[in-house]
Amino acid sequence: MPVSVTVWNEDCAAESAEKVLAVYPQGVLGAVAALYEGRPEFAVRTAWLSQPEAGLTEEVLEDTDVLVWWGHGKHHLVPDEIVTRVQRRVLRGMGLIVLHSGHESKIMQRLMGTQCSLRWHENKDKERIFVIEPSHPIMRGVPAWFELEAEEMYGERFDIPAPDALLGIGWYESGDVFRSACCFERGYGKIFYFQPGHETLRSYYNPNVGLILRNAARWAARDRTLDRTLGSEFAPSLEEKR
Amino acid sequence: MPVSVTVWNEDCAAESAEKVLAVYPQGVLGAVAALYEGRPEFAVRTAWLSQPEAGLTEEVLEDTDVLVWWGHGKHHLVPDEIVTRVQRRVLRGMGLIVLHSGHESKIMQRLMGTQCSLRWHENKDKERIFVIEPSHPIMRGVPAWFELEAEEMYGERFDIPAPDALLGIGWYESGDVFRSACCFERGYGKIFYFQPGHETLRSYYNPNVGLILRNAARWAARDRTLDRTLGSEFAPSLEEKR
Amino acid sequence: MPVSVTVWNEDCAAESAEKVLAVYPQGVLGAVAALYEGRPEFAVRTAWLSQPEAGLTEEVLEDTDVLVWWGHGKHHLVPDEIVTRVQRRVLRGMGLIVLHSGHESKIMQRLMGTQCSLRWHENKDKERIFVIEPSHPIMRGVPAWFELEAEEMYGERFDIPAPDALLGIGWYESGDVFRSACCFERGYGKIFYFQPGHETLRSYYNPNVGLILRNAARWAARDRTLDRTLGSEFAPSLEEKR
Amino acid sequence: MPVSVTVWNEDCAAESAEKVLAVYPQGVLGAVAALYEGRPEFAVRTAWLSQPEAGLTEEVLEDTDVLVWWGHGKHHLVPDEIVTRVQRRVLRGMGLIVLHSGHESKIMQRLMGTQCSLRWHENKDKERIFVIEPSHPIMRGVPAWFELEAEEMYGERFDIPAPDALLGIGWYESGDVFRSACCFERGYGKIFYFQPGHETLRSYYNPNVGLILRNAARWAARDRTLDRTLGSEFAPSLEEKR
Numbered sequence: 012m013p014v015s016v017t018v019w020n021e022d023c024a025a026e027s028a029e030k031v032l033a034v035y036p037q038g039v040l041g042a043v044a045a046l047y048e049g050r051p052e053f054a055v056r057t058a059w060l061s062q063p064e065a066g067l068t069e070e071v072l073e074d075t076d077v078l079v080w081w082g083h084g085k086h087h088l089v090p091d092e093i094v095t096r097v098q099r100r101v102l103r104g105m106g107l108i109v110l111h112s113g114h115e116s117k118i119m120q121r122l123m124g125t126q127c128s129l130r131w132h133e134n135k136d137k138e139r140i141f142v143i144e145p146s147h148p149i150m151r152g153v154p155a156w157f158e159l160e161a162e163e164m165y166g167e168r169f170d171i172p173a174p175d176a177l178l179g180i181g182w183y184e185s186g187d188v189f190r191s192a193c194c195f196e197r198g199y200g201k202i203f204y205f206q207p208g209h210e211t212l213r214s215y216y217n218p219n220v221g222l223i224l225r226n227a228a229r230w231a232a233r234d235r236t237l238d239r240t241l242g243s244e245f246a247p248s249l250e251e252k253r
Numbered sequence: 254m255p256v257s258v259t260v261w262n263e264d265c266a267a268e269s270a271e272k273v274l275a276v277y278p279q280g281v282l283g284a285v286a287a288l289y290e291g292r293p294e295f296a297v298r299t300a301w302l303s304q305p306e307a308g309l310t311e312e313v314l315e316d317t318d319v320l321v322w323w324g325h326g327k328h329h330l331v332p333d334e335i336v337t338r339v340q341r342r343v344l345r346g347m348g349l350i351v352l353h354s355g356h357e358s359k360i361m362q363r364l365m366g367t368q369c370s371l372r373w374h375e376n377k378d379k380e381r382i383f384v385i386e387p388s389h390p391i392m393r394g395v396p397a398w399f400e401l402e403a404e405e406m407y408g409e410r411f412d413i414p415a416p417d418a419l420l421g422i423g424w425y426e427s428g429d430v431f432r433s434a435c436c437f438e439r440g441y442g443k444i445f446y447f448q449p450g451h452e453t454l455r456s457y458y459n460p461n462v463g464l465i466l467r468n469a470a471r472w473a474a475r476d477r478t479l480d481r482t483l484g485s486e487f488a489p490s491l492e493e494k495r
Numbered sequence: 496m497p498v499s500v501t502v503w504n505e506d507c508a509a510e511s512a513e514k515v516l517a518v519y520p521q522g523v524l525g526a527v528a529a530l531y532e533g534r535p536e537f538a539v540r541t542a543w544l545s546q547p548e549a550g551l552t553e554e555v556l557e558d559t560d561v562l563v564w565w566g567h568g569k570h571h572l573v574p575d576e577i578v579t580r581v582q583r584r585v586l587r588g589m590g591l592i593v594l595h596s597g598h599e600s601k602i603m604q605r606l607m608g609t610q611c612s613l614r615w616h617e618n619k620d621k622e623r624i625f626v627i628e629p630s631h632p633i634m635r636g637v638p639a640w641f642e643l644e645a646e647e648m649y650g651e652r653f654d655i656p657a658p659d660a661l662l663g664i665g666w667y668e669s670g671d672v673f674r675s676a677c678c679f680e681r682g683y684g685k686i687f688y689f690q691p692g693h694e695t696l697r698s699y700y701n702p703n704v705g706l707i708l709r710n711a712a713r714w715a716a717r718d719r720t721l722d723r724t725l726g727s728e729f730a731p732s733l734e735e736k737r
Numbered sequence: 738m739p740v741s742v743t744v745w746n747e748d749c750a751a752e753s754a755e756k757v758l759a760v761y762p763q764g765v766l767g768a769v770a771a772l773y774e775g776r777p778e779f780a781v782r783t784a785w786l787s788q789p790e791a792g793l794t795e796e797v798l799e800d801t802d803v804l805v806w807w808g809h810g811k812h813h814l815v816p817d818e819i820v821t822r823v824q825r826r827v828l829r830g831m832g833l834i835v836l837h838s839g840h841e842s843k844i845m846q847r848l849m850g851t852q853c854s855l856r857w858h859e860n861k862d863k864e865r866i867f868v869i870e871p872s873h874p875i876m877r878g879v880p881a882w883f884e885l886e887a888e889e890m891y892g893e894r895f896d897i898p899a900p901d902a903l904l905g906i907g908w909y910e911s912g913d914v915f916r917s918a919c920c921f922e923r924g925y926g927k928i929f930y931f932q933p934g935h936e937t938l939r940s941y942y943n944p945n946v947g948l949i950l951r952n953a954a955r956w957a958a959r960d961r962t963l964d965r966t967l968g969s970e971f972a973p974s975l976e977e978k979r
Contacts, residue, residue: 102368102412104630115485122366125440126344130488139733141893141914146588146683146718155894156733166488167867167906168881170344170440173417175660180893180906182914184734186491188867188906198367198412199630234630243357246372246408249428249623249640250668253979346872381975383651383672388830388925388960397652398975409625409664410639417902422651422664422672426976430625430666441872476872491865491882492910495737586852586896599969608848609924610828614972650972654828654924659899670975682851682896727841730856730892733912 013054014232017075018044019066021085023059031210039081039208042215043110046224053228060085065093072096076232077106079224080113081208087117094118102198103239106231108224111208114165119204122197129169130187135161135212137184140191140219144178149194149203149226157219163209165189171204181206192223194230199239201231255296256474259317260286261308263327265301273452281323281450284457285352288466295470302327307335314338318474319348321466322355323450329359336360344440345481348473350466353450356407361446364439370412372429377403377454379426382433382461386420391436391445391468399461405451407431413446423448434465436472441481443473497538498716501559502528503550505569507543515694523565523692526699527594530708537712544569549577556580560716561590563708564597565692571601578602586682587723590715592708595692598649603688606681612654614671619645619696621668624675624703628662633678633687633710641703647693649673655688665690676707678714683723685715739780740958743801744770745792747811749785757936765807765934768941769836772950779954786811791819798822802958803832805950806839807934813843820844828924829965832957834950837934840891845930848923855895856913861887861938863910866917866945870904875920875929875952883945889935891915897930907932918949920956925965927957 020040022031027038035042040057047053056075058066060082072078078097082089094117101107101122109119114127138159142150166187172195179192191206205223207214214220262282264273269280277284282299289295298317300308302324314320320339324331336359343349343364351361356369380401384392408429414437421434433448447465449456456462504524506515511522519526524541531537540559542550544566556562562581566573578601585591585606593603598611622643626634650671656679663676675690689707691698698704746766748757753764761768766783773779782801784792786808798804804823808815820843827833827848835845840853864885868876892913898921905918917932931949933940940946 098366124340124364124366126483128483128485130486132488132490134490134494136490139912143893143916144680144899145721145723145894146680146685151718152720164488164490167869168871170483172414172437172439173870173903175415177899177903180914180916182908182912184492184495186865186908187488188908188914190869190906195414196628196630197414201630234635236636237629239629241368241370241412243370244372246374246406246429248374248376248378248406250426252376253426381670385651385674386657386922387652387963387965388922388927393960394962409627410629415628415661419657419661422674424666424670424672428623428666430664430672432627432664438870438872443872476877478878479871481871582850606850608824608850610967612967612969614970616972616974618974618978620974648972648974654967656898656921656923657901668976668979671972679898681898725852725854725896727854728856730858730890730913732858732860732862732890734910736860737910 013052014228015054015074015076016047016079016228017056017058017071018047018079019058019081021060021082023061026061034211034213035215039210039215043079043081046215046221047228060088065089067093067097069096072100072105075105077108077228079108079110080116080118081110082116083112083210086115089117094121098122099241101200101202102241104199104233104237106200106228106233107202108227108231109202109204111206114204122195122202123171125172126170130166132164132185133209134164134185136164138162139182140179141182142179144176147176147178148230149192149223150178151226152222153219159207159214159217161212162207162214163212165206199237203227203231255294256470257296257316257318258289258321258470259298259300259313260289260321261300261323263302263324265303268303276453276455277457281452281457285321285323288457288463289470302330307331309335309339311338314342314347317347319350319470321350321352322358322360323352324358325354325452328357331359336363340364341483343442343444344483346441346475346479348442348470348475349444350469350473351444351446353448356446364437364444365413367414368412372408374406374427375451376406376427378406380404381424382421383424384421386418389418389420390472391420391465393468394464395461401449401456401459403454404449404456405454407448441479445469445473497536498712499538499558499560500531500563500712501540501542501555502531502563503542503565505544505566507545510545518695518697519699523694527563527565530699530705531712544572549573551577551581553580556584556589559589561592561712563592563594564600564602565594566600567596567694570599573601578605582606583725585684585686586725588683588717588721590684590712590717591686592711592715593686593688595690598688606686607655607679609656610654614650615648616669617647617693618669620648622646623666624663625666626663628660631660631662632714633707634662635710636706637703643691643698643701645696646691646698647696649690683721687711687715739778740954741780741800741802742773742805742954743782743784743797744773744805745784745807747786747808749787752787760937760939761941765936765941769805769807772941772947773954786814791815793819793823795822798826798831801831803834803954805834805836806842806844807836808842809838809936812841815843820847824848825967827926827928828967830925830959830963832926832954832959833928834953834957835928835930837932840930848928849897849921851898852896856892857890858911859889859935860911862890864888865908866905867908868905870902873902873904874956875904875949877952878948879945885933885940885943887938888933888940889938891932925963929953929957
């Protein structure tokens, strides 16, 4: 059965800026979706902010094994109740992949409990990502390091909880480093944060970025044999009182 | 310079139920505060929900190195803006100790990103807490294990992120186990969750509970030499462009 | 392609004591092997101490994706060079599952760097294992907790490094707790320690024990696309000197 | 009571090469010892390989709260029984600070269980170390990042277990990154690995390096109220059999 991937963006193609479309003709939304489309192991759907319920109805989420999130300038426009809905789904087992500027999205902040802030500049810096845990399933097939010709610089300190697994560290020619690939587990859900993906640069065409994001979707995919309630529950004694 | 400890409760002594006062004449608030009072290394203040701003004004928090939190039935009455204020203080470095039923408080859920739910029953079960990391400063002076004659049972699965350090595991005569003593780091702040402390049982009179909570306050105390801004910031290049 | 599992024991069936054979007619070696045999996803081989090179020749290890280790009274008889050989294989990517009294085997001590000691008694205690990370692949399909009618008690403090993932905690009727299911990653290899398996008790007939050990073999299986050298290596500059 | 620090090196000053003495007139041994000497909070002793028992007699270790280890070309000359002795002391609570090329020392490999290999070159590269956990006691007083004018490049993948806390990441002008400051806990002992310290470069004169190494000694110092046995022990039942 294919992994059901919902790719979300704050903008659909028609809403994307000219300078974005010059790089990604279907917008960032389309570029990320294309990494999964046309492969039998994935069933892909797209969703975006201007749709009803931000495109993330209960029906859509019920059918989503992994949600891929890219946002940047419109974090504050995502309704709080949608954020709560997504958070609850993650805690019940849905996977979440947060891309690039999604680091400071409401859903990332909610799940981390921290601000998820960082230092940054846009200067088309070369980034080189080193694989720290080569035997993790997300890094399967990825070389010891790979380069992105140009990325927005994201620098430490990245205000996240210590990741449950640190998979990659980025080097920037401008003199910074960054924990570029991080895994977290929250509730029954798996979360992967990945640094690349500035909207006017070409990282989503990099084959290692695509490979990592496909591996991540398989890793994070909801285990549909699991279900849970979120609240505390009364439990009878497992042993008789003496 | 003493560690400034603010002990918070949803109820002051006058608001506490008869059955609570029968065990703790000054309420749980007073019982916890008494663990720190009269010792030159701590400067103790109490605060509670029915005070203006829930007793947690910016001035109080500015002067707090560690906030100790006990709540149970009134989690939902704590104003969201106060929770946000406390969360921001923790991310900037204030320590937080969350006690017993505080596991499902808004501030715990905010900082963890999870529901923090568990299985429970009230049956005055014997609990035995085993020290998992004897060399952690919070466990300094604590024996390999100690017993609480009667506690509310809190059982797994406890819906928390994997702790940054797991210091203690509880055994209950009714057949359950629990990660009873857990450390987390979020932003610049240190957080300690500790299971004992049902309001009608006597755990706060246990000398090991007192020892652990004093050690925890020293461990979690804000480092006043640190300060931080919470948001992302523009960073000039550290190296010249080639 | 099936996962190649080598099940190792200090004793083959013919070398096993009467009281062991009374419970496991093929010895513990045969009982553990039977958990994998007859399933197309696994290719199973057995090996034991009295064979040449302790049954663990370079050829056997080269063809092993996961090594399952059970030892008890003969840890000291395993030649150091065989331990070194196995350790190097794990660091290069071979999976390792260490069972029960294997906690104090040379190979476990080598890979952990600690003594791996614990407190213990044999009193046929009931053990109840609680699943701490239900969404981990090793716990797929396992209920929230399950019981073993009788086990040797292994109690804390278990002298191991903090596990990379703590999957299960055991409760014993005699009053102890134990981190019964622990994951570690060392080099390119994955390691799983699992508490059950006293040689005269029936735990290897428990269906959840079997399920967990099969899941663990899949999780730990070597990624044959990875290869590595063990030593440090000279690396040319990735950037030109300014 | 001062923290008793034993600074160990494979060479004493008289044994050091000319090119080392040109930078550090008392050798690396003297340069590291000087970071602690003359401060009432530390009692400093030096020891080196050519002394009887490599300078690490049971008496010396019994009086050592933290052992600081620098070795490079003579790892193989350290007797195995001395390595075993040091390892046992660490597991019983002695702190250990491993510097620079000590990454591949026998004692580091023993305690980690891995090869501790890495990629390297000597090209007097600028290194910039970023603080990842500013609120950790080892980073107290250290700025957000600091520079070393010239260091030997140590690059990933560094073959270590995931650190219990990752405190610093290094950026090199030659295009690499490294987990430069790592904490580990093994047994009752605390271990800190720190990258700087090539023998012909000037890092031990850098004030942040000194500050970090003094903080690390305080953090790792043995808790003399703790004592332990290393082996497993029989434990009577804590509860009566039903």
